[in-house]
Amino acid sequence: AQTVTQSQPEMSVQEAETVTLSCTYDTSESDYYLFWYKQPPSRQMILVIRQEAYKQQNATENRFSVNFQKAAKSFSLKISDSQLGDAAMYFCAYRSMYSGGGADGLTFGKGTHLIIQP
């Protein structure tokens, strides 16, 4: 079974600064997907960024980028130029590349609460 660990229950950053959220995972699979989801208070969880394990290049979406270290099983999220709207719970998630038997269900970490200081 796969596990996802987020070791930072809470992080705080000044507006316009850069913050990095950590995530490590454990799996015996070689092909999989990794995601960062954002869950604002009382609002829907939305996908921030995703990474395919077979891709060596780190994914980037505007101010959000990841540092994917497959050998170390590490998948951190960097948020540049932090904005007040970035305040939320951030969840790291793992998904097998295979489907069937619930294998495509997501395995989540416990989340990191990101606070943006104005």
Next chain:
Amino acid sequence: EADIYQTPRYLVIGTGKKITLECSQTMGHDKMYWYQQDPGMELHLIHYSYGVNSTEKGDLSSESTVSRIRTEHFPLTLESARPSHTSQYLCASSEAVEQFFGPGTRLTVL
């Protein structure tokens, strides 16, 4: 607008009541999922469906049941609610890799 909906958003109910949490999506996705999220904890998959008349239990054991009679509808039922069922329940759907989540139902059983 294509989206995924959950009702009710909040529910407070007494022990022993039967409840149904509704989930509907207008994206035409075949795959749908239910996750349970306890406060301060990670989400756990409790049910999934790959299409009409297909339902399976997920990683986390749950006393709830689900049905999938229509593609767009994936309700979750608790026959007799207990305080241990107090949690947030999130519904999601997917066509390929990305899962799209509903706003969740926060259930409190007294």
